[in-house]
Amino acid sequence: MPLQIIRNDITKIECDAIVNAANETLLGGGGVDGAIHRGAGKELLEECKTLGGCKTGKAKITRGYKLPCKYVIHTVGPVWRGGSYDERKQLESCYKNSLALAKENNCESVAFPIISSGVYGYPMDEAMKVAVDTIGSFLLNIHDDMLVYIVVYNKTAVSIGNKLFTDITEYIDDNYVAEHTDVYCYRMSMPYPGIASDKDIDSDDIIDSYDIPISDSIDDWVNNVIDESFSEMLLRKIDEQGMKDSECYKKANIDRKLFSKIRSNPQYKPSKTTAIAFAIALELSLDETKDMLMKAGYALSHSNKFDIIIEYFISKGNYNIFEINEALFAFDQSLLGAL
Ligand code: APR
Numbered sequence: 001m002p003l004q005i006i007r008n009d010i011t012k013i014e015c016d017a018i019v020n021a022a023n024e025t026l027l028g029g030g031g032v033d034g035a036i037h038r039g040a041g042k043e044l045l046e047e048c049k050t051l052g053g054c055k056t057g058k059a060k061i062t063r064g065y066k067l068p069c070k071y072v073i074h075t076v077g078p079v080w081r082g083g084s085y086d087e088r089k090q091l092e093s094c095y096k097n098s099l100a101l102a103k104e105n106n107c108e109s110v111a112f113p114i115i116s117s118g119v120y121g122y123p124m125d126e127a128m129k130v131a132v133d134t135i136g137s138f139l140l141n142i143h144d145d146m147l148v149y150i151v152v153y154n155k156t157a158v159s160i161g162n163k164l165f166t167d168i169t170e171y172i173d174d175n176y177v178a179e180h181t182d183v184y185c186y187r188m189s190m191p192y193p194g195i196a197s198d199k200d201i202d203s204d205d206i207i208d209s210y211d212i213p214i215s216d217s218i219d220d221w222v223n224n225v226i227d228e229s230f231s232e233m234l235l236r237k238i239d240e241q242g243m244k245d246s247e248c249y250k251k252a253n254i255d256r257k258l259f260s261k262i263r264s265n266p267q268y269k270p271s272k273t274t275a276i277a278f279a280i281a282l283e284l285s286l287d288e289t290k291d292m293l294m295k296a297g298y299a300l301s302h303s304n305k306f307d308i309i310i311e312y313f314i315s316k317g318n319y320n321i322f323e324i325n326e327a328l329f330a331f332d333q334s335l336l337g338a339l
Helices: 029-039 044-050 087-104 122-140 160-173 216-224 231-239 243-250 255-262 272-281 286-295 307-317 321-330
Strands: 004-006 015-022 058-064 069-076 109-112 147-150
Touching: 004 321, 015 029, 015 087, 029 044, 029 216, 044 058, 058 087, 069 087, 087 109, 087 160, 122 147, 122 243, 122 321, 160 307, 160 321, 231 255, 231 286, 243 255, 243 272, 255 307, 272 286, 272 321, 286 307, 286 321, 307 321
Parallel strands: 004 147, 015 069, 015 109, 109 147
Antiparallel strands: 058 069
16 A cells, blocks of 8 residues: 555654654754654764755755664645645645655655644644645656555544535435445355355345346356456456556555556455455446445445445545545544555
């Protein structure tokens, strides 16, 4: 999963580079700056003294010393002054310049705090959005196998904006059912990744949303429902949409290695979050998404918050996987893509 949102203390993250939300002197401070200097030890400050400071929006790199990372990339976020002093642009440059520096130093993994969202007062939901959007477009457009973490220190602080949060909460309330009331798929005992329910029900209970002709043999049923595998449908859809493979797996927040596994094995059984991630990348309708999921042995269910949030974004036509993951993170759900 090229972009992950995780809850942790950034000084604990073992990766090639962690990013510090510093100030222009680069001589340390509070917040994440203070934590990083404490974790790295005094040699970090000694090296910072040789850098001659750093302008807002720019980035400079030092060694990580006692931290479990090779480098620390110091960047200086804007102080929030209401939003009409180019704060967004300056904050975007922090991420862009830090990522460029990481790439220059052949970093394969980078961890960011949510820059400017603490002492510098940038509204958390907006600061998070800038981070997700800027890192997301770097991963989509710069052909990179870089793994990027957005490290959230105190979960409660993260918000995705009241309007979106309220919208999704209402959608969940309108659609959530405590128990499964929708029909189940049949358990199919076959080598193919079966669509399983934990109960046996008679044929009238087959999922009507697929209008499957009720046949007298399970084989006919299988042939009707699963005429192609998940992997075959994925590749067919990529071709039909004239997408490049790399465009599809980057939009799905899936790394290249996993995609090649799926591409080379027609019977590959992906995880549910991976299957949905590709449906989002292909911008499938809700019915096509259910069809693709079924080929991997899954179904969307209204007794599952994660599924309802996915349904919310598809129904709104929002296929930005990084925004969807931000919302899933805010609702304490697993993220889309593959770990
Ligand atoms: N790990 C991850 N994130 C952290 C950690 C940590 N150990 N400590 C704090 N954070 C989070 C905060 O919760 C906040 O969401 O980092 C985000 C950025 O907060 P600050 O560290 O206050 O940075 P910023 O808002 O950019 O202000 C920079 O603060 O510390 C001083 O010297 C620094 O003057 C500079 C200013």
